[in-house]
Amino acid sequence: MEFRFEHNNINVLNLDKSLAFYKEALGLTEVRRISPESGDFTLVFIGDGHSHHTMELTWLKDRKEPYDLGDNEFHIAFRVDDIKAAYEHHKKMGCICFENKDMGIYFINDPDGYWLEILPTR
Numbered sequence: 001m002e003f004r005f006e007h008n009n010i011n012v013l014n015l016d017k018s019l020a021f022y023k024e025a026l027g028l029t030e031v032r033r034i035s036p037e038s039g040d041f042t043l044v045f046i047g048d049g050h051s052h053h054t055m056e057l058t059w060l061k062d063r064k065e066p067y068d069l070g071d072n073e074f075h076i077a078f079r080v081d082d083i084k085a086a087y088e089h090h091k092k093m094g095c096i097c098f099e100n101k102d103m104g105i106y107f108i109n110d111p112d113g114y115w116l117e118i119l120p121t122r
Contacts, residue, residue, distance in 0.1 A: 005053050006052075006053070006054075007045060007053065007054040007055060007056050008053075008054075008055050008056065008076060009055070009056040009057075009058055010055065010056075010057060010058070010110075010112070010114055011057075011058045011059075011060065011063070011067055011112075012057050012058065012059055012110075012111070012112050013059075013063060013064075013066060013067070013111075013112060014059075014111060015042060015044065015057060015059040017111050018057055018110065018111055018112065019044065019046070019057070021095075021110055021111050022046055022055075022057075022110070024093065025089075025090060025093060025095060025108060025110075025116075026048070026078055026116070027048065027049075028046040028047060028048055028055065029046060029047065029049065030044055030045070030046055031045045031046060031047040031054055032044075032045045033045070039061055040060070040061050040062075041058065041059060041060050041061060042058075042059045043056055043057070043058055043059075044056070044057045044059075045057075055076065066112065066113070067112060067113075069112075069113050069114065072113065072114070072115055074115075075107065075114070075115040075116060075117050076114070076115075076116050076117070077116075077117040077118075077119055078116060078117065078118055078119065079119045079120070079121050080118055080119070080120065080121065081121045083104065083118065083119075083120035083121075086118055087106060087118070090106075090108050090118070093108075095108040095109050095110075096108055097109040097115065098115070104120055105117060105118060105119050105120070106118050
């Protein structure tokens, strides 16, 4: 028996805002979309164009209040080939929420408050 990663999921309040953020901040684009005729929810899978792993953004029609992320002790990590350029880009976007200069990493916040770790390619 063999398992492999397929996708991660996060719920978002404003799908268009989240899609724009992930494209600008990380270059992730829509891979596929599932939206029933009822319009009760929309699932959008976004990817980096290099790996098969995707992130599923779930939008629920009736959800109006922000999601409770608890202590927000989880995160999704991304490697980047030019950490200095990425840092400057995210600094201009105003989305850096935590830095660990000793480790050479930092985190950004998405529009819903999820933490995304940015790692250099080593």
